[in-house]
Amino acid sequence: MILSLSKDTIQVLKEQDVVFLKNRVKETAVKIKMGLVNQTRLLTAASELVRNMMRYANGGVCLIEVVSSGRNNGVRLTFSDRGPGIPDIAAAMRDGFSTGKSLGLGLPGTKRLVNEFDIKSKVGEGTVITIIKWANG
Numbered sequence: 007m008i009l010s011l012s013k014d015t016i017q018v019l020k021e022q023d024v025v026f027l028k029n030r031v032k033e034t035a036v037k038i039k040m041g042l043v044n045q046t047r048l049l050t051a052a053s054e055l056v057r058n059m060m061r062y063a064n065g066g067v068c069l070i071e072v073v074s075s076g077r078n079n080g081v082r083l084t085f086s087d088r089g090p091g092i093p094d095i096a097a098a099m100r101d102g103f104s105t106g107k108s109l110g111l112g113l114p115g116t117k118r119l120v121n122e123f124d125i126k127s128k129v130g131e132g133t134v135i136t137i138i139k140w141a142n143g
Contacts, residue, residue, distance in 0.1 A: 008138075010082070011072040019065040024056050027068055031083065034070055038079040040141040047119040048081055048139040054116045055085045055135055063089025063132065073138065080121070080140040091129040099125075 014034075016027050031052045035045045052068075059066045066087030073082045092098050101114050117123040122138035 009074045011074055014070045016068050034081050038141050051116045051119040054112050059085055059087045063087035078140050080138050082138045084136045086134045088132040092127040093129050
């Protein structure tokens with residue numbers, strides 16, 4: 007069972023919000039004594055997801071939580087937007103798939119960087135992506 011120990015919600019609507027979010031994610035990871043390699047993975051994943059949220063949905067909200075499961079602490083990030091949604095999640099999760107002019111490594115690459123990855127999306131309503139990176143995992 008995963009317990010939430012602290013929560014912080016950040017609106018991301020403009021570029022300086024992205025910088026603030028990344029700094030807050032870093033602070034949270036440091037606070038739970040996450041190692042540098044895992045911090046880098048978490049920040050890379052967060053950067054990709056917030057970039058997608060800005061590009062495809064003109065922003066949204068990110069919930070940052072310190073979570074615990076047994077003796078392991080981690081950071082859970084939940085990105086929520088009211089964008090157009092993802093019509094085919096399975097396709098979006100394949101390497102090389104892109105609706106923009108990118109390499110198409112965003113979502114599948116993000117999934118590989120974290121311990122847990124969940125995506126829910128409804129066309130016309132938006133997308134919610136939740137990731138967890140454990141301090142020791």
